[in-house]
Amino acid sequence: SPSEREGHSSTQSSHRLLAYSDALISIIATVMILPVAHTKVEDNEELRESVQVLLTTKIAVYLMTFLIVTVAWAAHILFQVIVRIDDCLALLNLACMMLITFLPYTFSLMATFPENVLGILLFCGCVMVIGIIQSVIVLYAFSRPFLLNEQIQISENQTFYKHHILKVIMRVPIMCFFASIFSFIFFQLSYVLLAIIIFLPYISQCLKWCRSKAIQVEETPDSMLFYTYLPNEPLSKERVEAFSDGVYAIVATLLILDIEDNVPDRTVVQKQFGGSLIAALQGYGPEYLAYFGSFATVGLLWFVHHSLFLHVTKATRFMGLLNTFSLAFVGGLPLAYQLTHEFPPNSHNELEAIQISCVIIFFAGIFQLAIWVVALYSEQETLHPYVRYGGREHVFMLAKLALYPCIALGMFFLTCILSKFSAPIFHLMEITVPFAFLVLRILVRVGLALLRLIFCPDRPDRRTI
Amino acid sequence: SPSEREGHSSTQSSHRLLAYSDALISIIATVMILPVAHTKVEDNEELRESVQVLLTTKIAVYLMTFLIVTVAWAAHILFQVIVRIDDCLALLNLACMMLITFLPYTFSLMATFPENVLGILLFCGCVMVIGIIQSVIVLYAFSRPFLLNEQIQISENQTFYKHHILKVIMRVPIMCFFASIFSFIFFQLSYVLLAIIIFLPYISQCLKWCRSKAIQVEETPDSMLFYTYLPNEPLSKERVEAFSDGVYAIVATLLILDIEDNVPDRTVVQKQFGGSLIAALQGYGPEYLAYFGSFATVGLLWFVHHSLFLHVTKATRFMGLLNTFSLAFVGGLPLAYQLTHEFPPNSHNELEAIQISCVIIFFAGIFQLAIWVVALYSEQETLHPYVRYGGREHVFMLAKLALYPCIALGMFFLTCILSKFSAPIFHLMEITVPFAFLVLRILVRVGLALLRLIFCPDRPDRRTI
Numbered sequence: 001s002p003s004e005r006e007g008h009s010s011t012q013s014s015h016r017l018l019a020y021s022d023a024l025i026s027i028i029a030t031v032m033i034l035p036v037a038h039t040k041v042e043d044n045e046e047l048r049e050s051v052q053v054l055l056t057t058k059i060a061v062y063l064m065t066f067l068i069v070t071v072a073w074a075a076h077i078l079f080q081v082i083v084r085i086d087d088c089l090a091l092l093n094l095a096c097m098m099l100i101t102f103l104p105y106t107f108s109l110m111a112t113f114p115e116n117v118l119g120i121l122l123f124c125g126c127v128m129v130i131g132i133i134q135s136v137i138v139l140y141a142f143s144r145p146f147l148l149n150e151q152i153q154i155s156e157n158q159t160f161y162k163h164h165i166l167k168v169i170m171r172v173p174i175m176c177f178f179a180s181i182f183s184f185i186f187f188q189l190s191y192v193l194l195a196i197i198i199f200l201p202y203i204s205q206c207l208k209w210c211r212s213k214a215i216q217v218e219e220t221p222d223s224m225l226f227y228t229y230l231p232n233e234p235l236s237k238e239r240v241e242a243f244s245d246g247v248y249a250i251v252a253t254l255l256i257l258d259i260e261d262n263v264p265d266r267t268v269v270q271k272q273f274g275g276s277l278i279a280a281l282q283g284y285g286p287e288y289l290a291y292f293g294s295f296a297t298v299g300l301l302w303f304v305h306h307s308l309f310l311h312v313t314k315a316t317r318f319m320g321l322l323n324t325f326s327l328a329f330v331g332g333l334p335l336a337y338q339l340t341h342e343f344p345p346n347s348h349n350e351l352e353a354i355q356i357s358c359v360i361i362f363f364a365g366i367f368q369l370a371i372w373v374v375a376l377y378s379e380q381e382t383l384h385p386y387v388r389y390g391g392r393e394h395v396f397m398l399a400k401l402a403l404y405p406c407i408a409l410g411m412f413f414l415t416c417i418l419s420k421f422s423a424p425i426f427h428l429m430e431i432t433v434p435f436a437f438l439v440l441r442i443l444v445r446v447g448l449a450l451l452r453l454i455f456c457p458d459r460p461d462r463r464t465i
Numbered sequence: 466s467p468s469e470r471e472g473h474s475s476t477q478s479s480h481r482l483l484a485y486s487d488a489l490i491s492i493i494a495t496v497m498i499l500p501v502a503h504t505k506v507e508d509n510e511e512l513r514e515s516v517q518v519l520l521t522t523k524i525a526v527y528l529m530t531f532l533i534v535t536v537a538w539a540a541h542i543l544f545q546v547i548v549r550i551d552d553c554l555a556l557l558n559l560a561c562m563m564l565i566t567f568l569p570y571t572f573s574l575m576a577t578f579p580e581n582v583l584g585i586l587l588f589c590g591c592v593m594v595i596g597i598i599q600s601v602i603v604l605y606a607f608s609r610p611f612l613l614n615e616q617i618q619i620s621e622n623q624t625f626y627k628h629h630i631l632k633v634i635m636r637v638p639i640m641c642f643f644a645s646i647f648s649f650i651f652f653q654l655s656y657v658l659l660a661i662i663i664f665l666p667y668i669s670q671c672l673k674w675c676r677s678k679a680i681q682v683e684e685t686p687d688s689m690l691f692y693t694y695l696p697n698e699p700l701s702k703e704r705v706e707a708f709s710d711g712v713y714a715i716v717a718t719l720l721i722l723d724i725e726d727n728v729p730d731r732t733v734v735q736k737q738f739g740g741s742l743i744a745a746l747q748g749y750g751p752e753y754l755a756y757f758g759s760f761a762t763v764g765l766l767w768f769v770h771h772s773l774f775l776h777v778t779k780a781t782r783f784m785g786l787l788n789t790f791s792l793a794f795v796g797g798l799p800l801a802y803q804l805t806h807e808f809p810p811n812s813h814n815e816l817e818a819i820q821i822s823c824v825i826i827f828f829a830g831i832f833q834l835a836i837w838v839v840a841l842y843s844e845q846e847t848l849h850p851y852v853r854y855g856g857r858e859h860v861f862m863l864a865k866l867a868l869y870p871c872i873a874l875g876m877f878f879l880t881c882i883l884s885k886f887s888a889p890i891f892h893l894m895e896i897t898v899p900f901a902f903l904v905l906r907i908l909v910r911v912g913l914a915l916l917r918l919i920f921c922p923d924r925p926d927r928r929t930i
Contacts, residue, residue, distance in 0.1 A: 017771070101718065101760065109742075112729075116742045245485045254496075256496075263570070277583045
């Protein structure tokens, strides 16, 4: 066993610590949709206006949280350098996690009081303390080299690694320090700085990548291993999968939390329905339909994600970014669910709620498709032979990924034309899609045969699927 | 890569499906505390009475959900037999998960309308459909033997395995079938049957185990491999850890969801505090303290769990049951957090809320200690040499596990004596415990040296830690 080999009985593999932190981060990112979903929209208001109010504050908080915790998740690559931990490191990491889970609160303060500097200061303070704790973790680990991974342990320039990692870790806290100083002078600038911070790894390193492509700079391959933030830097596929699973699982769970509210009140059943529970529950029919439909959608989006990553052999940072965008929309599904069954049937609001749902599903699906498209550009490294161009699963994979965007798009236009039947159409779609996936393989085969028949009827039939 | 070896390109390792299902199950088990925690307790009511009302309905729903989904989690051992899946199995499993996440709703119906048979019928219906889907999964997998694990694939009596697994899977649905029939005749009996179902694996197999100990029956070792439900049957340690991580992570996240409500209203700040956000936030001081204290408690309980399972080499089913009990109390921590900062300072209700918190922390800790005690009974198989009797980490491990129960117990009695200072004492404890863990190693060493000095001052000093 690996714990037999270790010389220091009090050190431990960092694997489970990383898994726990990942779970915490994926849940905190997703659960922030709840304050958005639970905002009560009055029936007499126009949904469009309410949604605009939502957009300016709560959805902004949700998206910012989602992005910042994804940055935090990526920064946890730290524990791929530090592969063994002791009690002290475990406790320091827990302190870090405590501050990361506190960040959404500071966002809420910012969104509610945008002109007050306190929210910015609190956020910057948290990030700076996180940076200091992470630096302490790095210094502590490098002072006890048996905690590091073997590659660095045997490397001669350990101090180079230490400084490189410290530099990357302290970049964000230092920008936060300037943001907090600017907040006293001209606080609008602080927001610009904060927005830059969130996209910092992508912006700065995209520029670097472009430059390296243009001038053909030769970088030391040694320093490329960790923390380059290049778009083609490999990410741990297992961690991407685990993070995505966490998001899909919590989204599916939030749905049942809402349906819990649909247990009728005892007194209402007694007075309005003469004690008949069945009669009382019949009114909740649309809710059940919406619940099962939404669960099917979340489950199938997970299924598509699962099918895709099964054939991905290496995940890059750019694919990870697209995955984050897809997940951010998946996290919006509880909001879609809440909206679709909140309004009276055939109202204008219901129609718009369903259109919003279609948009959310469309983007969740299209970003999954984008991961696949990006992977195809370097298919030799990132994809399994079966799903490369000409592979026998290639077309089927494409069909799987394109199914949800196509259905969502079709549904959107159908609801525009047949505005009266929007809700039944939407729920019908959600319930029938699983069957579409079951027969998809046959459909693709038939479709390919037809295409072949139309465009090249002379060529002999070649089974591709 | 493993996907290279497979003959059938459309089959996949079931590993990620299992991980996703586990995440879903652990989250659904924990998130059901939210309806309990969000029950508003009025200030003028006596807390004790309100808690009694809670106990009869919502806490019962929470505990039943937690236990039943843990049973569902254990039943997912199915995917240790079926190690490869195809699209069809993945979709069938998602249908299963959809029904499992729907179970809490049926519990709510039962708890709200205990005398109505509809709740029981819905629950039994769901369980029966789950049983049918799981049987279909088994039949489908055994009709395609390349999906099964190698041991069964090469085994000659595949049909024996099939029947054994089907028998175990159908046991609960058949009991539910009888429960639903009884519900028309004498519905109180149905509840007894349902309670038996939840503990069925433990009750029936404890009896079997006792019998086998008494009569020394020789069982075929072949059939012992899966689904024996014996208390000493090995559980996958990785799955126990992942399930526990899910619960701890969601509990930590639920805390921040509540603190989101503590963003003051714009109009209130304008009117009552003259626009000063700092002045408005000062009123929330106790909430921040309670948040950080509760987070520290959850984090450290995870830390203790992590330290324990690091030295566990094999988890048994009985250890899994004790772990479930511990987690059920950990899941109650958001309720404790909600209660402790809801009441005016120095009120009788606040005192009782803190005592409830102490009880919850005590039981969460004592069941962790129980896992360790049970493991010690068969330490040769279940524990790492370092932590066995006489091992150099033995006493330190004991101190780690005993710390929280001792502190919670001490706190409980302190709040009884110094009832005026209960809240400050409680928060002080929660904040200082992390430091206690840091100096625990030194404390244990000093304690051991003292004991040695008192009881056997003649013996030469032997370093054990």
